[in-house]
Amino acid sequence: MVAHIFFDHDDKCLRLLDQRRLPLEEAWVVCRTPEDIVSALQTMVVRGAPAIGVTAAWGCVLAALRGGSGDALEVAFERIAAARPTAVNLRLAVERMRRVRNTVGQHPADPAALQGRLMDEAAAMQAEDAAACERIGRFGAQLLENGDTVLTHCNAGALATAGYGTALGVVRAAVDRGKRITVIADETRPFLQGARLTAWELARDNIPVRVACDNACALLMAKGLVQRIVVGADRIAANGDTANKIGTFGVAVLARYFNIPFYVAAPLTTFDPSLPDGGGIPIEERPVREVTHIGAQQLTPANVPVYNFAFDVTPATLISAIITDAGVLRPPFAAAIAGALA
Ligand code: MRU
Numbered sequence: 001m002v003a004h005i006f007f008d009h010d011d012k013c014l015r016l017l018d019q020r021r022l023p024l025e026e027a028w029v030v031c032r033t034p035e036d037i038v039s040a041l042q043t044m045v046v047r048g049a050p051a052i053g054v055t056a057a058w059g060c061v062l063a064a065l066r067g068g069s070g071d072a073l074e075v076a077f078e079r080i081a082a083a084r085p086t087a088v089n090l091r092l093a094v095e096r097m098r099r100v101r102n103t104v105g106q107h108p109a110d111p112a113a114l115q116g117r118l119m120d121e122a123a124a125m126q127a128e129d130a131a132a133c134e135r136i137g138r139f140g141a142q143l144l145e146n147g148d149t150v151l152t153h154c155n156a157g158a159l160a161t162a163g164y165g166t167a168l169g170v171v172r173a174a175v176d177r178g179k180r181i182t183v184i185a186d187e188t189r190p191f192l193q194g195a196r197l198t199a200w201e202l203a204r205d206n207i208p209v210r211v212a213c214d215n216a217c218a219l220l221m222a223k224g225l226v227q228r229i230v231v232g233a234d235r236i237a238a239n240g241d242t243a244n245k246i247g248t249f250g251v252a253v254l255a256r257y258f259n260i261p262f263y264v265a266a267p268l269t270t271f272d273p274s275l276p277d278g279g280g281i282p283i284e285e286r287p288v289r290e291v292t293h294i295g296a297q298q299l300t301p302a303n304v305p306v307y308n309f310a311f312d313v314t315p316a317t318l319i320s321a322i323i324t325d326a327g328v329l330r331p332p333f334a335a336a337i338a339g340a341l342a
């Protein structure tokens with residue numbers, strides 16, 4: 001399984017596997033400043049809700065290491081928290097680092113003490129996320145049958161977390177328990193997280209995977225080629241409405257039509273109980289160039305406007321279960337989520 005977020009304690013920098021260049025090249029990006037972190041988040045060097053939370057935490061460490069304290073440190077923290085709007089893990093991670101800073105003090109007499117405490121917190125968050133994914137896997141593996149083909153959308157794997165993955169963690173755990181599982185990875189236009197990243201990390205782990213165009217979903221389901229759907233999440237509201245990569249909602253509608261179980265896999269750090277439903281989840285709009293071009297090659301006529309919403313919200317009524325690190329939640333979700341978060 002791939003490890004892709006490394007804090008280098010000697011060189012005082014964060015090394016990130018560059019997900020923009022996979023699967024063709026395994027290149028690393030070195031982040032030394034909070035600005036480097038914001039850029040890595042916005043350009044999707046690193047992506048996936050839990051992974052961007054962990055990266056943000058290390059970004060707060062870099063801000064303190066570069067001499068930040070008081071107002072300057074707060075400005076850097078807020079810039080990191082605002083780098084991407086949809087995944088709640090990002091802001092939650094920065095909130096956690098703020099609490100540590102507040103405990104030590106805004107203007108500590110010994111800056112090394114603050115830096116050390118922030119480093120410990122970021123390392124703890126990274127370890128906690130990897131452990132949460134393994135628990136999600138353990139709970140979710142029971143929902144897959146030997147011989148199942150599981151369709152997934154986007155990449156909710158080791159690359160999107162501190163390791164093991166959420167949706168792919170469920171697959172990994174089922175395979176580890178001796179179940180024969182095949183994965184269909186939706187391509188996931190326009191950034192191709194499925195075709196590039198899910199296919200890459202599963203093939204690397206010798207888990208059978210096949211890529212399909214996003215618009216093949218209905219046919220694949222109609223042909224009986226899909227037994228379960230497992231996807232990740234970027235933010236889950238108090239009633240279970242779930243934001244995830246654009247296209248997830250459509251897959252869920254199809255799953256209901258074809259009577260196929262549709263599971264969301266996510267750690268408790270992805271829940272946002274402050275939002276009663278998905279209507280309040282901010283949906284990121286990304287640069288149109290992601291849609292109009294592939295590399296340098298332009299695909300669409302110049303000056304024709306395009307949409308590039310990066311996420312959509314699947315209503316809770318289309319979700320069969322939410323697999324969390326605290327267990328499998330079933331409808332009615334509002335009560336189940338409140339209980340898990342308590
Ligand atoms: O834009 P991205 O690649 O950050 O979107 C990622 C997703 O939508 C994932 O499915 C989600 O973050 C869950 S990752 C465990």
